[in-house]
Amino acid sequence: MMFSPTPRKLAALAIILVLLAVPFWAAASGSNYVVTFASRIVIYAMVCVSLQSIVGQAGLVSFGHSLYFGLGGYVVALASFHLGEGIPLLGWSGSNEALVVWPLAMAVCAFAALIFGALSLRTTGVYFIMITLAFAQMVFFIFVGLKFYGGTDGLPLNARNLFAGQRIVDPVTFYGICVACLGLVMLFCWRLSRSRFGLVLRGAAASERRTLSLGFPVYAYRLAACVMAGAMGGLAGALWANLNRFVSPDMLSWLRSGEFLVIIVLGGLSSPFGPIVGAAAVLIIESVLSGWTDRWEVIFGPFIVLVALFAPNGLWGLLRSRRS
Amino acid sequence: MQLFFEQSLNGLQFSLTLFLLAAGLTLVFGIMDVINLAHGSLYMVGAYAGALVAQRFGSFWIALPAALIVTALVGMLLERVIMRHLYGRDHLAQVLATFGLILFFNGFVTWVAGRSPLLMDIPPQLGGYIEIIPGVPYPMYRLMIIVLGIAVALGLWWLVAATRIGMLIRASSERREIVSALGMDVTKIFALVFALGAILAGLAGVVIGPIRSVQIGMGEQVLITAFVVIVVGGIGSIRGAFIGSLLIGMCDTLGRAYAPLFFKTQFSGQVADGLGATTASFLIYLLMALVLIVRPRGLFPSGR
Amino acid sequence: MTAMLELRGVTKSFAGLRANNNVSLTVDRHECHAVIGPNGAGKSTLVAQIAGELAPDEGRVLFETDDVTGWSVPRRARWGLARSFQMTELLKGMTAEDNVALAIQARRGHSFRFFRNALRDRSLREPARAALETIGLGDKADIRIEELSHGERRQVELAIALAAEPKLMLLDEPMAGLGSGEAARMIDILTALKGRMTILFVEHDMAAVFALADRISVLVAGAVICTGTPDMVRADAAVQAAYLGNDEDI
Incomplete structure (x- = not known):
């Protein structure tokens, strides 16, 4: 296939190049700040790509995606905590191996998404928004109440997870792992959106009644989408816990769920590159504003309002694809 | 037994405060089809306006009407400048815009009043205790909140069920075209309903000020609880909001009182406290999940 | 002839109002069957119960020999029911x-x-x-x-x-809102399907109904008052009486 440069393809290429250039930039600047900040953007982009797969594609506005982000983080932290303290958890001694605990975080989140999704999907529209919010809040309070694991104060990790037995000390290596995970998640979501499964989800978002009457059990498709999004959100949470070597109920906060929604709308709902743009924009704006004034919300809040009112297609939507 | 009565009254007081918020939320959603996350911010604005005025003039009785006027004005301004553009938009845009408003209000109030919580005194006339049930002295101020809540509930019921405005409100929630055809301005009705919701939220904020600390973020927690209330009750239904408030308020208050006691009989002190607090805080969500399993559109689903 | 669709005594009420009262009808294989009736006769309610969007209060719905009364919408579709919507649902x-x-x-x-x-x-x-x-x-x-x-x-x-x-096509007012040229084209398309497909359609456009239908069922106030060939229905006194007050429909 010939490469025909549309603005979107060029932008995607530019994003990939920037992501790959970060380590060199960091080496040139001699500070780890850039690479750590870029890791935050990459992880945020990952959790937002997973949220986008249900909000953008399936039309299900989940206001509780921080649940999976936080839960994934806590799985990693608890596995490490129990290993460190020498207290088995349900007969398991815990683990520090990324290749064990990251898939475990994904599995736990997938299971949680199965339960919460099964309940939430009984409703639609505004009920769905409120219920996903309420369930995330419920899990938030559970971890606030678990004083054994630090409660509100959170739980530090002694060290980053081992990756195939190797320690990840170098921030650039960790950044590389994050980028690789983001790449896989994006590839998966992109293929998903064009698969038969993705078409059914889009169809159900456009007209549930029509899709049902064609013979698709819409509920099952949506539930499967929620489970996949939950698992990917959990992976992002596991990486976040590793990046900061710390988890706290703040990861589960409803403000974070709101922030994720802001990112996907600001970035644009139509492409997996949207969340990268959105995550970069939001994190940079937040960091610049909060460095400038501690009342940064007074500026950031109205900015979000303006985005909601005037830019429904987001930044990615500003780039015209050739066809339309 | 004494504990039970006292906690039941506390539960009732919490329920009725919740109802003040849930009623506004459910009306705004039921009539305008707008989900307003910033409703909790109006509650916070009411509490702050009350606390600041009370500090300045030293009287709750000046603070109360002042807070109502402030929230009404803020609500009207909000409706005019932003909410009006959200009618007919998709829920995602509404969630986003009103989420932005929460951040704005939190930042703005911090700017005006600082980060540290404000304290508000209980008015001296209501500072005492009263024995409505012999042997159970109960704070008069909390009793006043209960009475006020019941009065507002009755007033709302009367407004919606028996007045011309209520008739128009009900009609515009179902058939906008009919109301327009009657020569009524739907925009005005929407503005009116939004202002009413704002006043109720402000009222809840100012009366709760003296018994809880007035601080940034106070609106969000109660907003989420109010969401649980209207999901349980059925969105758009005043009756649902009332019953839902009672269920959730009672469940929450009694859960907080009794869950730790229950776990103390089973486990040692610290573990029991932790388990108790955890259980208490997710009881209402459990109740919501149960209601949804049986009735996905809440206990009293409205026509929409 | 085997029946592809059979309704047995289907009854559905909303808030005490009977939308369908003891409706029984059959659609045979490769038959083109029309349901007509004045506005508010319960046609939409009937369609919803055949498609599975509403469950009848009483009575059974059968596809061939399968009792599908408790089946969901997608399950009925997978059996071989295809439908169109009155208000376009694309x-x-x-x-x-x-x-x-x-x-x-x-x-x-x-x-x-x-x-x-x-x-x-x-x-x-x-x-x-x-x-x-x-x-x-x-x-x-x-x-x-x-x-x-x-x-x-x-x-x-x-x-x-x-x-x-599909084994059975359920068309809810296929002519709704069509201009005369478009309507003629739709009738041509449907005529071409006749005899090869089993079709149940609800329609207000009487020209289309009499051009297409092998049999017609007339629904009035929730009940079937007459089923028969177009000629029989045209001659039926009860149908004429029922439609006299509603002659704008016929």
Whole structure:
């Protein structure tokens, strides 16, 4: 296939190049700040790509995606905590191996998404928004109440997870792992959106009644989408816990769920590159504003309002694809 | 037994405060089809306006009407400048815009009043205790909140069920075209309903000020609880909001009182406290999940 | 003749009002059966119960020999029921071909496929295009639904129903809102299907009903007052009486 440069393809290429250039930039600047900040953007982009797969594609506005982000983080932290303290958890001694605990975080989140999704999907529209919010809040309070694991104060990790037995000390290596995970998640979501499964989800978002009457059990498709999004959100949470070597109920906060929604709308709902743009924009704006004034919300809040009112297609939507 | 009565009254007081918020939320959603996350911010604005005025003039009785006027004005301004553009938009845009408003209000109030919580005194006339049930002295101020809540509930019921405005409100929630055809301005009705919701939220904020600390973020927690209330009750239904408030308020208050006691009989002190607090805080969500399993559109689903 | 669809004493009430009262009717294999009746006669309620969107209070719905009364909407569709909607219910934001391709995908199964690109899947795209060509919309396949005219959208509705290769087609007012040229075309398309398909359709357009139907059932106030050939129905005194007050419909 010939490469025909549309603005979107060029932008995607530019994003990939920037992501790959970060380590060199960091080496040139001699500070780890850039690479750590870029890791935050990459992880945020990952959790937002997973949220986008249900909000953008399936039309299900989940206001509780921080649940999976936080839960994934806590799985990693608890596995490490129990290993460190020498207290088995349900007969398991815990683990520090990324290749064990990251898939475990994904599995736990997938299971949680199965339960919460099964309940939430009984409703639609505004009920769905409120219920996903309420369930995330419920899990938030559970971890606030678990004083054994630090409660509100959170739980530090002694060290980053081992990756195939190797320690990840170098921030650039960790950044590389994050980028690789983001790449896989994006590839998966992109293929998903064009698969038969993705078409059914889009169809159900456009007209549930029509899709049902064609013979698709819409509920099952949506539930499967929620489970996949939950698992990917959990992976992002596991990486976040590793990046900061710390988890706290703040990861589960409803403000974070709101922030994720802001990112996907600001970035644009139509492409997996949207969340990268959105995550970069939001994190940079937040960091610049909060460095400038501690009342940064007074500026950031109205900015979000303006985005909601005037830019429904987001930044990615500003780039015209050739066809339309 | 004494504990039970006292906690039941506390539960009732919490329920009725919740109802003040849930009623506004459910009306705004039921009539305008707008989900307003910033409703909790109006509650916070009411509490702050009350606390600041009370500090300045030293009287709750000046603070109360002042807070109502402030929230009404803020609500009207909000409706005019932003909410009006959200009618007919998709829920995602509404969630986003009103989420932005929460951040704005939190930042703005911090700017005006600082980060540290404000304290508000209980008015001296209501500072005492009263024995409505012999042997159970109960704070008069909390009793006043209960009475006020019941009065507002009755007033709302009367407004919606028996007045011309209520008739128009009900009609515009179902058939906008009919109301327009009657020569009524739907925009005005929407503005009116939004202002009413704002006043109720402000009222809840100012009366709760003296018994809880007035601080940034106070609106969000109660907003989420109010969401649980209207999901349980059925969105758009005043009756649902009332019953839902009672269920959730009672469940929450009694859960907080009794869950730790229950776990103390089973486990040692610290573990029991932790388990108790955890259980208490997710009881209402459990109740919501149960209601949804049986009735996905809440206990009293409205026509929409 | 075997019946493809049979309703036995179907009754449905809303808030005490009987929308359908003891409705019984059969649609035989390869029959084209029309349901007519004045507004408010309970036609939409009947369609919803055949499609599975509403459950009857009493009575049974049978597809061939299967009692489907408790079946969900998608299960009935997978059995072989295809329907069109009175108010066009298409997937906005997608092309006409996407809309039809989804129907073919439903027919072929295997939709829990996460990786293969369905947008370039020939086994979906070719039959979709073929279905649109049968209906005379081959040149509009790549146009988005919201850019098609009302008449074209009605035709896409029909193409979707056809693409599913159904055992039974349930058409809810296929003529609704069509101009006279479009209506004539729709009648041609349906005439071409007659004798090959089992069709139950609800319709207000009497010209279409009498041109197409093998048998007609007349629904008045929730009950079937008459079922028979077009000539029998035309001559029926009860039908005339029922329609006299509503002659704008006939």
